[in-house]
Amino acid sequence: MAQTKTQPDSRTTFLDSTLVDLINNGLIILDDTLKIHAYNKWMQIQTNKQEESVLSKKITEIFPNINTKVLQRKIKTTLLMQNATYYTASTSGYLIPIKINQIQNSKFEYMQQDVSIVPYDVENKKVALIITDQTGMANTNALLRENILKVKKLNEALIKEKELTQKQHEQLIVSSRNAAMGEMISMIAHQWRQPLSVINTSIASLKIKKELGIFDENSTDVSLKRIEKIVLYLSDTINDFRDYFKPNKNKTVINLAEIFAKAFDILKTEFESENITYTQSIDTDITITAYKNDFIQVILNLLKNSLDAFRENDATQKFLNVSAAFKNEKLIVDITDNAGGIKEAVLKKIFEPYYSTKSKNGTGLGLYISQKIIEEHLHGTIEILSKDNQTFVTISLPK
Amino acid sequence: MYNLTEDEKDVLQELMNIAYGNATAVVAEMLDAFATLSIPNIAVIPVNELLEQFKHLKNQSYFFSTQAFSGEFSGESAFFIDALSAQNLAKHLEMESNEDLDDAILELTNVLTSTLTTRLAQEMQTQVSFSLPSIEQVPLAQIADVDTFKSYTQVIVIDTQLIFQDQKINGEIFILTKGESIQWLKQKLNQILEQLF
Numbered sequence: 001m002a003q004t005k006t007q008p009d010s011r012t013t014f015l016d017s018t019l020v021d022l023i024n025n026g027l028i029i030l031d032d033t034l035k036i037h038a039y040n041k042w043m044q045i046q047t048n049k050q051e052e053s054v055l056s057k058k059i060t061e062i063f064p065n066i067n068t069k070v071l072q073r074k075i076k077t078t079l080l081m082q083n084a085t086y087y088t089a090s091t092s093g094y095l096i097p098i099k100i101n102q103i104q105n106s107k108f109e110y111m112q113q114d115v116s117i118v119p120y121d122v123e124n125k126k127v128a129l130i131i132t133d134q135t136g137m138a139n140t141n142a143l144l145r146e147n148i149l150k151v152k153k154l155n156e157a158l159i160k161e162k163e164l165t166q167k168q169h170e171q172l173i174v175s176s177r178n179a180a181m182g183e184m185i186s187m188i189a190h191q192w193r194q195p196l197s198v199i200n201t202s203i204a205s206l207k208i209k210k211e212l213g214i215f216d217e218n219s220t221d222v223s224l225k226r227i228e229k230i231v232l233y234l235s236d237t238i239n240d241f242r243d244y245f246k247p248n249k250n251k252t253v254i255n256l257a258e259i260f261a262k263a264f265d266i267l268k269t270e271f272e273s274e275n276i277t278y279t280q281s282i283d284t285d286i287t288i289t290a291y292k293n294d295f296i297q298v299i300l301n302l303l304k305n306s307l308d309a310f311r312e313n314d315a316t317q318k319f320l321n322v323s324a325a326f327k328n329e330k331l332i333v334d335i336t337d338n339a340g341g342i343k344e345a346v347l348k349k350i351f352e353p354y355y356s357t358k359s360k361n362g363t364g365l366g367l368y369i370s371q372k373i374i375e376e377h378l379h380g381t382i383e384i385l386s387k388d389n390q391t392f393v394t395i396s397l398p399k
Numbered sequence: 400m401y402n403l404t405e406d407e408k409d410v411l412q413e414l415m416n417i418a419y420g421n422a423t424a425v426v427a428e429m430l431d432a433f434a435t436l437s438i439p440n441i442a443v444i445p446v447n448e449l450l451e452q453f454k455h456l457k458n459q460s461y462f463f464s465t466q467a468f469s470g471e472f473s474g475e476s477a478f479f480i481d482a483l484s485a486q487n488l489a490k491h492l493e494m495e496s497n498e499d500l501d502d503a504i505l506e507l508t509n510v511l512t513s514t515l516t517t518r519l520a521q522e523m524q525t526q527v528s529f530s531l532p533s534i535e536q537v538p539l540a541q542i543a544d545v546d547t548f549k550s551y552t553q554v555i556v557i558d559t560q561l562i563f564q565d566q567k568i569n570g571e572i573f574i575l576t577k578g579e580s581i582q583w584l585k586q587k588l589n590q591i592l593e594q595l596f
Contacts, residue, residue, distance in 0.1 A: 067499075070499070070502065073429060073431075073506075074506065076428065076429065077425065077428070077429045077506065077510060080424075080425050080428050080429070081425050081510060081513065081514055081517075083513045083514065083517055083529075084509075084513070084529060085506060085509055085510075086505065086506075086509060086531050086532060087502070088502075088505065088531050088532065088533065090533065090534075091498060091501040091502050091505055091534060092498060092501075092502050093498070114531055116531070
């Protein structure tokens with residue numbers, strides 16, 4: 001409030017001493033030489049000093065650590081402006097050193113104070129220092145600052161942890177793919193054995209015919225065409241293999257029926273040797289947008305798991321059915337086999353990393369990575385259920 | 400939106416000039432040095448326009464102190480000083496610690512804003528009461544997050560420059576107000592205008 005120029009003769013004339021002693025604030029009247037002219041009850045109790053012992057003394061005699069220069073500047077400014085100046089607890093801590101022994105405000109040894117220096121008697125250059133205890137507030141603020149710092153640190157740790165997990169996750173995808181590559185090389189070797197043997201036989205047959213002198217152009221053409229066809233097939237296999245391990249940078253539109261057929265082609269020989277009937281009922285116009293090779297990795301993993309399960313559990317009329325249809329704005333892909341099903345206890349842990357029930361070559365990463373790819377790259381879900389020796393894998397993808 | 404007319408702006412500029420004379424004298428006394436305050440350049444703009452202007456500032460760190468005032472004319476006055484100017488002020492006052500520097504900036508804020516606002520209020524025949532000032536150091540990127548700016552619609556921007564001997568201390572004073580106070584201010588300015596003609 002802008003001050004009116006009231007000029008009291010003395011404290012007794014103008015101050016209602018009872019009221020001044022009742023207020024829950026400290027009140028000191030000082031002049032510009034820092035001499036004390038009044039010292040209320042609150043101050044007396046808090047500082048354990050009687051008014052008589054401080055009156056007419058300089059405040060710096062009573063509290064030698066007060067910054068005289070700053071206090072004098074503030075008093076001068078107050079009188080000049082005829083407006084209040086301040087010390088704030090948040091910036092200056094305290095003006096009058098008052099020791100506190102409180103457990104609840106244990107952050108501070110001294111009472112934290114807001115001090116308003118208001119013009120009291122401008123003509124006689126007197127100001128009133130009104131002191132408010134702000135220790136509780138300052139303590140809460142200090143606790144808040146500490147907690148903010150803690151939350152900040154925890155947040156930083158969390159970000160680091162997340163980055164680390166992301167890196168580990170990427171490494172897992174790489175190692176899982178490497179493991180898959182190893183398996184596939186052995187499958188390709190297996191697949192190549194038969195066509196290579198056909199090439200070998202054809203060449204041997206041509207050689208014999210040449211030696212026996214029964215080499216005719218027609219049969220040579222037939223043999224060469226057969227060899228050419230097989231070489232083309234071998235070349236396609238190796239191209240598919242190479243494509244699969246090429247990292248994908250962009251999502252592409254994938255034809256679902258084609259991608260399942262392609263994945264199955266890689267495992268076809270293995271399925272045939274185990275007498276497994278593979279059926280696929282997917283509309284040829286269903287497409288999804290995804291990282292192609294990640295998605296192939298998921299399909300191959302699921303088909304391979306099924307194959308491994310058939311190898312460990314003999315079944316009659318072995319089958320693996322794949323179907324896909326839109327349901328409630330979602331594309332639902334079902335993969336079902338009768339390879340013996342999965343025990344309840346295993347189902348619970350099936351998507352955990354490094355969890356494998358395979359007797360050999362199981363990295364325990366296949367389904368973990370598949371789930372990550374479905375959830376993180378495709379924003380879908382994957383669920384595995386088991387009933388009556390059958391396993392039901394359901395992949396749900398947003399349309 | 401409560402825009403001021405050209406006439407209203409002229410009157411406000413006049414009142415500010417008077418109030419500024421007072422502030423200059425007090426600042427010079429307080430800092431015990433020959434100080435001049437450049438003639439203020441006044442603009443009344445929406446707060447979001449002010450925030451746009453901040454984007455052109457080059458320094459990265461600012462001290463931002465505020466002091467609320469209440470009464471018929473109420474709002475918050477703010478003082479905005481860049482880190483370099485604050486250092487110059489500290490040097491001038493022979494400050495030793497950061498707390499002392501904060502205290503000096505608060506004092507300067509208090510002197511500038513309360514002298515200005517009180518005088519302005521006096522000229523408009525009203526009284527204002529002040530709360531304790533507070534200070535924070537704000538990186539420029541976070542200036543729009545300062546709560547003060549979120550709470551007000553219009554701002555009276557008073558561009559000023561404090562010059563001490565050979566040290567330059569640049570600062571900007573803002574008086575932030577809300578609808579009702581601006582309406583009250585317009586009424587008062589118009590009353591003064593009527594008295595003039």
